[in-house]
Amino acid sequence: MFAYTVRRVFVGIIMLIAMSMVTFVLFFASPIDPAQFACGKNCSLEQRAQVRKGLGYDKPVWEQWKNFAVGVAKGRDYPEDKSLRKSAPNLVAHCAAPCLGYSNVNIATVTSEFKTRIPVSFSLAIMAFILWIVGGVGLGVIAALTKGSIIDRGLVGISLIFFAFPTFFVGLFLLKFLAIKWGFFPVPNYISIADGGVWNWMVNLVLPGLTLALFYMAGYVRMSRAFVLESMSEDYLRTARAKGLPGRKILFKHTMRAALTPLVTMAGLDLAGLLGGAIITERVFNYNGLGKLAVDSITVYDLPTIVGLVLLLGSFVIVANIVVDILYAFIDPRVRVG
Amino acid sequence: MASYRKKMLAVAAAASMSVALAACGGGSDNGSKSPGGSSDSAKGGTLYYYIFAALEHTDPQRTYVGRDITNWSRTVYRSLVTFPISDDAKVSTTPVPDLATDTGQSSNGAKTWKFTVKDGVKWEDGKPITCEDFKYGASRVFATDIITGGPNYIITYLDIPEDPKTHLPIYTGPYQSSPEGKAAFDKAITCDGNTITYNFKKPWADFPLAVASLHMMDPYRADKDQGDKSNYQIFSNGPYKLEGTWDKQKGGTLVRNPNYDPSTDSTDIRKALPDKITFDIGKTAEQITDQMIADSGQDKFAVTERRVPAAYYSQITGDIAKRAVTVTSPYTDYVVPNFKRMTNLQVRQALAASTDDTGWVTAGGGEKAYEESHDIVNPAVKGYQSDLFPAGAGDPEKSKQLLQQAGVQMPYPITFTYPSTATADKQAAALKAGWEKGGFKVTLNGVANQDAYYTDIQKPDQKADVIWAGWGADWPSAITVTAPLFDSRPNLTKNSNGQDYGAYDSDEFNALVDQAQNATDLDQQTQFLQQADQVLAKDVAYIPVDNAIFYFLHGSGVKNYMNTAASNGFPDLGPVGVK
Numbered sequence: 001m002f003a004y005t006v007r008r009v010f011v012g013i014i015m016l017i018a019m020s021m022v023t024f025v026l027f028f029a030s031p032i033d034p035a036q037f038a039c040g041k042n043c044s045l046e047q048r049a050q051v052r053k054g055l056g057y058d059k060p061v062w063e064q065w066k067n068f069a070v071g072v073a074k075g076r077d078y079p080e081d082k083s084l085r086k087s088a089p090n091l092v093a094h095c096a097a098p099c100l101g102y103s104n105v106n107i108a109t110v111t112s113e114f115k116t117r118i119p120v121s122f123s124l125a126i127m128a129f130i131l132w133i134v135g136g137v138g139l140g141v142i143a144a145l146t147k148g149s150i151i152d153r154g155l156v157g158i159s160l161i162f163f164a165f166p167t168f169f170v171g172l173f174l175l176k177f178l179a180i181k182w183g184f185f186p187v188p189n190y191i192s193i194a195d196g197g198v199w200n201w202m203v204n205l206v207l208p209g210l211t212l213a214l215f216y217m218a219g220y221v222r223m224s225r226a227f228v229l230e231s232m233s234e235d236y237l238r239t240a241r242a243k244g245l246p247g248r249k250i251l252f253k254h255t256m257r258a259a260l261t262p263l264v265t266m267a268g269l270d271l272a273g274l275l276g277g278a279i280i281t282e283r284v285f286n287y288n289g290l291g292k293l294a295v296d297s298i299t300v301y302d303l304p305t306i307v308g309l310v311l312l313l314g315s316f317v318i319v320a321n322i323v324v325d326i327l328y329a330f331i332d333p334r335v336r337v338g
Numbered sequence: 339m340a341s342y343r344k345k346m347l348a349v350a351a352a353a354s355m356s357v358a359l360a361a362c363g364g365g366s367d368n369g370s371k372s373p374g375g376s377s378d379s380a381k382g383g384t385l386y387y388y389i390f391a392a393l394e395h396t397d398p399q400r401t402y403v404g405r406d407i408t409n410w411s412r413t414v415y416r417s418l419v420t421f422p423i424s425d426d427a428k429v430s431t432t433p434v435p436d437l438a439t440d441t442g443q444s445s446n447g448a449k450t451w452k453f454t455v456k457d458g459v460k461w462e463d464g465k466p467i468t469c470e471d472f473k474y475g476a477s478r479v480f481a482t483d484i485i486t487g488g489p490n491y492i493i494t495y496l497d498i499p500e501d502p503k504t505h506l507p508i509y510t511g512p513y514q515s516s517p518e519g520k521a522a523f524d525k526a527i528t529c530d531g532n533t534i535t536y537n538f539k540k541p542w543a544d545f546p547l548a549v550a551s552l553h554m555m556d557p558y559r560a561d562k563d564q565g566d567k568s569n570y571q572i573f574s575n576g577p578y579k580l581e582g583t584w585d586k587q588k589g590g591t592l593v594r595n596p597n598y599d600p601s602t603d604s605t606d607i608r609k610a611l612p613d614k615i616t617f618d619i620g621k622t623a624e625q626i627t628d629q630m631i632a633d634s635g636q637d638k639f640a641v642t643e644r645r646v647p648a649a650y651y652s653q654i655t656g657d658i659a660k661r662a663v664t665v666t667s668p669y670t671d672y673v674v675p676n677f678k679r680m681t682n683l684q685v686r687q688a689l690a691a692s693t694d695d696t697g698w699v700t701a702g703g704g705e706k707a708y709e710e711s712h713d714i715v716n717p718a719v720k721g722y723q724s725d726l727f728p729a730g731a732g733d734p735e736k737s738k739q740l741l742q743q744a745g746v747q748m749p750y751p752i753t754f755t756y757p758s759t760a761t762a763d764k765q766a767a768a769l770k771a772g773w774e775k776g777g778f779k780v781t782l783n784g785v786a787n788q789d790a791y792y793t794d795i796q797k798p799d800q801k802a803d804v805i806w807a808g809w810g811a812d813w814p815s816a817i818t819v820t821a822p823l824f825d826s827r828p829n830l831t832k833n834s835n836g837q838d839y840g841a842y843d844s845d846e847f848n849a850l851v852d853q854a855q856n857a858t859d860l861d862q863q864t865q866f867l868q869q870a871d872q873v874l875a876k877d878v879a880y881i882p883v884d885n886a887i888f889y890f891l892h893g894s895g896v897k898n899y900m901n902t903a904a905s906n907g908f909p910d911l912g913p914v915g916v917k
Contacts, residue, residue: 083514
């Protein structure tokens with residue numbers, strides 16, 4: 001098992017290295033010159049060359065990637081220009097290992113930028129997760145227990161409607177009516193628990209969380225309903241009922257346990273995906289999370305941030321896959337030898 | 339106008355083709371109506387300023403966006419000279435003394451400029467602002483590898499020899515420079531007590547206009563400079579100072595600066611009425627407009643730089659309309675014929691004759707979004723001529739006659755390249771219809787990858803016959819419009835057309851630009867530039883299609899609301915107050 005885990009981690013690292021290389025190559029294959037992008041108006045070719053040097057984009061791609069890799073392992077100092085570091089040491093920004101680079105757009109190391117963004121995306125993901133699990137599973141179970149009734153049809157129908165609406169529409173709708181027009185909620189503005197306490201953190205997360213949750217919830221209502229109905233038709237439940245077990249015990253101890261197992265796997269993967277940032281929701285509600293950072297950095301050709309994000313988000317997926325693979329290996333020993 | 343990045347942002351973000359975010363320079367308040375503004379000089383309260391996108395810089399030498407230049411001018415960064423508050427565009431584009439005792443003394447054929455720094459002006463920590471601070475500020479512009487993105491005209495004017503290898507000045511900024519470079523800089527800018535002298539290698543007749551319009555010549559304290567790390571630092575010498583730090587994603591709050599002495603300033607420049615000004619970053623135009631319409635809570639005391647989106651026009655009625663302002667922005671859109679492909683003058687004249695400016699403006703959203711344009715020089719910029727191009731719906735018959743006289747195949751096939759958006763596609767279709775009525779056969783080439791648009795149209799081998807572009811003056815003089823756009827010498831190289839997208843190359847025009855650049859006074863310079871613009875019109879080097887209109891809402895509790903030429907058409911924080 002240990003060898004298997006090491007092998008999977010090793011493959012994951014190789015994948016991350018390959019992803020960083022591909023990102024570098026794609027970035028420099030783009031027709032956009034990041035130096036021209038950063039240079040001021042009336043920027044002559046000579047000035048642009050100097051800006052390119054200042055940004056470190058004058059070196060061959062492979063060398064830039066090598067420097068990046070060294071930074072990840074050992075850390076780096078910015079700016080790149082060694083003589084400048086000597087003549088003006090107060091200009092130097094140190095980026096400790098694992099250094100994912102220094103963004104000249106954000107004027108900060110990529111890792112420090114991530115430190116401010118991750119709590120936002122995580123908060124949003126967790127709020128959405130709680131809402132959709134409680135709402136989705138709860139309503140799904142109710143629909144299953146009232147199968148064929150108006151309640152069942154109503155819940156399934158409404159969930160379909162929310163599933164069909166795009167996230168940006170639901171977000172803007174909630175923002176415009178629940179916050180701006182009717183004032184039921186404050187116009188969302190992310191406040192950390194440290195800054196505003198749990199209540200303020202939570203209240204400001206309700207609308208963006210709900211926007212995401214409504215989309216996921218729709219799927220979970222239908223899935224929960226289906227799994228519960230499937231479980232309820234199993235022989236062992238008929239036996240339980242024949243034994244005279246109370247309905248509540250049958251539902252919570254036997255039906256739900258069996259029905260929700262596949263949902264837990266699904267929920268875990270969905271949550272992992274959301275941790276990497278919800279681009280549209282963060283944009284609509286102006287939440288400065290990883291999703292918004294991704295859009296912003298692509299818009300302004302901020303290579304260090306783009307590479308860092310690719311690696312971070314890639315890591316989430318790879319780690320999730322490794323965990324799943326390891327779990328499978330526990331469940332099915334044949335995987336270990338495969 | 340604007341740095342390359344501003345152009346990119348503008349093109350990428352636009353729901354239209356106007357260079358809405360682009361940088362700096364002269365503005366206009368032609369047609370500005372600000373019914374919300376009443377005369378109320380009460381101090382106090384908090385003003386909120388809603389901004390959509392994060393500011394790229396707050397460093398004075400790197401600031402190059404019109405909105406930011408004016409906001410900082412009125413609050414934290416004072417310059418040697420600046421523009422006063424006025425509804426009259428002529429007044430508000432005429433420099434007045436700010437940190438200097440006068441608007442500058444020129445000599446040596448406008449190659450030497452002297453200013454004397456006022457006594458008693460201080461930084462936010464109470465230390466006096468010195469001549470050396472101004473000199474240090476100017477020196478930072480030369481560090482083009484660190485202090486990026488800002489206006490750098492000083493590099494081409496200051497009398498410093500060039501390095502023959504790099505073709506850049508031998509002085510490379512305060513962080514690292516050769517002793518020869520430093521000596522040359524020390525000779526080019528000298529301090530004698532409170533008097534600073536700038537020595538240029540060529541005349542700079544409108545230098546005070548440049549100083550008032552941009553922050554590149556602002557003072558900077560050497561002990562506060564950390565290069566790139568100072569990008570979001572605001573070290574004030576104005577009536578406000580930054581409370582805490584600037585959060586790139588959220589903004590920041592300005593509070594009163596206790597070391598600001600109003601007696602060294604003028605209420606014609608800064609009334610400094612609110613106790614606090616909070617810059618709130620990140621809301622979309624739709625969200626801001628919704629909040630402005632609702633006009634509740636802090637939104638009553640808010641202004642914004644976001645234009646009202648077209649979808650909201652029908653909601654701006656009654657009392658809400660009293661809080662709405664339309665103002666001619668400093669940004670002009672134009673099309674250029676590609677001189678490598680459209681070589682026949684009569685064909686270009688036919689193109690100009692059949693250009694349906696009215697259709698273009700209507701398709702773009704009408705009078706709240708654009709106005710028809712007669713000159714690539716904006717109406718508020720010195721050198722504007724209202725009779726260069728007739729605008730209107732075009733004259734197809736005249737166009738056909740010209741094409742027949744040219745003896746070319748009809749319909750004459752052309753390709754029009756522009757950055758594609760939903761609105762831009764409609765506007766391009768309106769132009770196409772006009773041109774086709776005039777005897778052209780038009781293929782539209784909407785460029786979907788808008789980030790690459792300007793890179794595309796700079797290619798010398800491009801296949802477009804007609805190309806769209808946008809521009810605005812860096813300071814209210816035509817020298818910052820026609821010269822950078824049509825002087826072939828700095829623009830046309832083997833690998834790029836630079837900003838001369840149509841590859842226009844005229845000795846007559848270039849000679850007039852030289853005369854304008856060597857002029858020793860502003861009126862003389864303007865005269866040459868107007869002649870140069872007439873040459874461009876005669877050659878049909880461009881066809882102006884619109885001046886973008888700013889359509890803003892503000893809260894009901896905002897007093898003395900104005901959009902002036904001095905504020906580049908954005909809300910002017912100089913006079914504004916809150917209830």
